Amino acid sequence: MPMIEQTEERKKAMTSKATTLTITRPDDWHIHLRDGVQLKDTVRDVSRYMGRAIIMPNLVPPATCTDTALSYRDRIMAAEPQGNFEPLMVLYLTDKTTPEEIRKAKATGKIFAAKLYPAGATTNSDSGVTDIENVFPALEAMQEVGMLLLVHGEVTDSSIDIFDRERVFLETKLSKVVDAFPSLKVVLEHITTKDAVEFVEAASDNVAATITAHHLLYNRNHMLAGGIRPHYYCLPILKRNTHQQALIKAATSGNPKFFLGTDSAPHAKDKKEAACGCAGAYTAHAAIELYAEAFEEVGALDKLEGFASHFGPDFYGLPRNSDTITLEKSPWQVPDSYPLGDADVVPIKAGAEIDWKVV
Ligand SMILES: NC(=O)N[C@@H](CC(=O)O)C(=O)O
Ligand SMILES: [Zn+2]
Numbered sequence: 356m357p358m359i360e361q362t363e364e365r366k367k368a369m370t371s372k373a374t375t376l377t378i379t380r381p382d383d384w385h386i387h388l389r390d391g392v393q394l395k396d397t398v399r400d401v402s403r404y405m406g407r408a409i410i411m412p413n414l415v416p417p418a419t420c421t422d423t424a425l426s427y428r429d430r431i432m433a434a435e436p437q438g439n440f441e442p443l444m445v446l447y448l449t450d451k452t453t454p455e456e457i458r459k460a461k462a463t464g465k466i467f468a469a470k471l472y473p474a475g476a477t478t479n480s481d482s483g484v485t486d487i488e489n490v491f492p493a494l495e496a497m498q499e500v501g502m503l504l505l506v507h508g509e510v511t512d513s514s515i516d517i518f519d520r521e522r523v524f525l526e527t528k529l530s531k532v533v534d535a536f537p538s539l540k541v542v543l544e545h546i547t548t549k550d551a552v553e554f555v556e557a558a559s560d561n562v563a564a565t566i567t568a569h570h571l572l573y574n575r576n577h578m579l580a581g582g583i584r585p586h587y588y589c590l591p592i593l594k595r596n597t598h599q600q601a602l603i604k605a606a607t608s609g610n611p612k613f614f615l616g617t618d619s620a621p622h623a624k625d626k627k628e629a630a631c632g633c634a635g636a637y638t639a640h641a642a643i644e645l646y647a648e649a650f651e652e653v654g655a656l657d658k659l660e661g662f663a664s665h666f667g668p669d670f671y672g673l674p675r676n677s678d679t680i681t682l683e684k685s686p687w688q689v690p691d692s693y694p695l696g697d698a699d700v701v702p703i704k705a706g707a708e709i710d711w712k713v714v
């Protein structure tokens with residue numbers, strides 16, 4: 356066996372037997388904290404060890420302007436009295452977002468990105484964008500002031516199969532945006548397909564993607580084979596195994612274009628276990644632990660730190676966190692549910708064991 360392969364083999368053997376792992380403190384580059392009575396629970400979970408998080412603005416009503424984004428930030432800060440956690444705010448783009456609003460948001464130093472939801476694509480996206488060209492003036496201003504564009508990348512055309520909506524979005528919409536705004540930094544959020552991996556790899560260095568833990572750990576069989584499991588239902592929907600494999604390969608490749616974004620999106624139990632259940636999976640109770648399981652599965656624990664703690668801040672042009680966290684191999688059982696304000700949320704791996712624990 357050639358020398359290089361032996362070294363690789365040894366490294367694999369080492370990482371697969373690792374019992375502790377210390378990494379730079381991670382950040383979550385895509386999370387839903389919701390609002391009101393739910394905030395104390397969602398903020399407690401994310402702030403246990405995430406240094407910062409990009410906070411999605413799809414509230415009811417959505418955070419479409421600087422003032423609503425800043426007052427939402429204040430409510431999040433009030434829910435985390437220790438002050439160890441920094442929420443990075445995001446503006447919700449609509450057909451009417453003006454270049455002035457973009458400049459105003461950027462000038463606060465607290466709003467880092469604007470989010471494109473195609474109208475009707477996902478939870479609370481009704482006020483989203485109806486035609487991508489409607490936001491071109493806003494995108495022009497974002498490119499100019501250096502504000503990132505975050506994208507829910509799915510078309511909403513009812514004639515397009517739900518499993519194809521991400522791919523068709525790349526071909527018909529996102530390609531237009533990256534061609535028209537080559538200096539705009541774009542994050543394709545929560546990618547779910549091999550097509551998205553290839554799109555991001557082939558694009559310029561201004562295009563990156565977040566990947567969730569649940570899309571690394573699961574495929575559509577987990578959701579649909581042997582019974583329908585609503586807690587795996589999220590958007591973009593889990594795809595077939597070959598797409599899951601492409602995502603695992605991208606996340607563990609060491610390519611800095613792919614980084615951590617949990618898309619942890621809690622919905623009350625009764626809103627998920629329903630005839631028409633809401634889209635979204637809750638993973639903030641064990642975010643880094645779930646990623647550690649996915650990385651360990653393919654012998655790539657040595658690639659977790661870059662993905663979870665380095666590539667996100669590098670892409671956003673922010674400093675990396677300066678302290679560390681330590682994970683320990685110490686299996687624990689996930690509760691059947693957690694409190695979520697005046698309701699309960701069923702988390703991913705409810706009632707099952709997770710191997711890693713943050714100490
Ligand atoms: N991912 C989801 O399935 N749901 C998210 C919205 C989103 O990120 O698309 C939510 O807010 O519930
Ligand atoms: Zn989304």
Ligand SMILES: [Zn+2]
Binds near residue numbers: 385619620
């Ligand atoms: Zn989301």
